[in-house]
Amino acid sequence: MEFLDYNIKFDLLKKYSAANRRLILLDYDGTLVPFFPNPSEATPGHNLIETLNRLNTTKNDICLVSGRNYQWFENWFAALDINIIAEHGACYKLRQQAWKKESQADSSWKEGAKEIMQLFVLTTEFTFIEEKEYSMVWHYRQATSEQVKQQAEKLYEHLSHFALTKNLQVFRGNKIVEIKHKGIDKGNAIVKLFNKDDYDFILGIGDDYTDEDMFRALSGVANTYTIKVGIDSSVARFNVYTPQMVVSLLEAISYIP
Known part of the structure; x- marks a missing residue:
């Protein structure tokens, strides 16, 4: 387990600045916002929306990758034209496209x-x-x-x-x-929707067991930073303590062209 210290963060910012095509993959609950007693209370604040909006540039493909249902994202993030993977990959929406779902599975x-x-x-x-x-x-x-x-x-x-x-x-x-x-997970969704070879910088951040699939999908890819929120061991390369530290990092890179 290695925590994201000043030197690693400096290297991350340097490589982000030099990159021409970037992929940013972000879990939501426990990563961008802290956990709340009721999930409905974990709404995005103005600062988070503004940060994501600044990151949503022609150089960046930003994607929220979450277990939440797509209707919730439609309610809170419709104004941001960003990529969204919902229900661990069962539903997804790419920039300027409508929501798509995996083929209807048996729900009996x-x-x-x-x-x-x-x-x-x-x-x-x-x-x-x-x-x-x-x-x-x-x-x-x-x-x-x-x-x-x-x-x-x-x-x-x-x-x-x-x-x-x-x-x-x-x-x-x-x-x-x-x-x-089975088979519906964040790692499979990322592999399906994004060609990792198209990017010269990739950042993936998450906090829970479902994000381990994402970290595995990104493992070994050059110029990739995977970050686990919390102190649990992980496939991710680095750890940070809190969602506030994640948002602080995103704020820092959002001002880099």
Whole structure:
């Protein structure tokens, strides 16, 4: 684990300045904004919107890569003509284009997964289910009981057993348990939508397990900086402590032509 210190940041800014084609890939929750008890509260502030707008130049391909649903991005980022990958790659929108979705997958599994999750909502206070088009998430960020981690582990086990005979995978993230279609992930979406050889500078930043797929897709590519937010080990080359440090870095590069 190597933290982004002054010397590394100086080298990053120098290579960014010298580059003619840049790809900037950014997770949202926990990366550009801190986590909130309710995901609906994590809205982008004016400063973040202005920073992203300055980064959205002819030299840059900037892309938000998130697990959030595309309708949320349409509500908050429609005014910015930037690339957006939503639901871990299930939905995406490129500059000056309409939203596109992966081919419709079987969603009959959702009812069974929801029934399992609902049992844990009923037995664990302040937890709730978020249903997306290609995944379902059990949130427990607001839960305060000492047993909630045990409940999360039990739910993970139940859903993993449920997913065995289906084309699904289950993950534990930051105060969430998520079940989604296999093969839909940030790494595959990036490879599909962007030719890494087209760029002489790439920056990828994320904080959660879903971003590891993005980091792997960028691993070994020249002039690439991958950054994990937080102190967990990662495939990413570097770590920073907080989303505020990410936004500070983006602000610094946004003023470089």
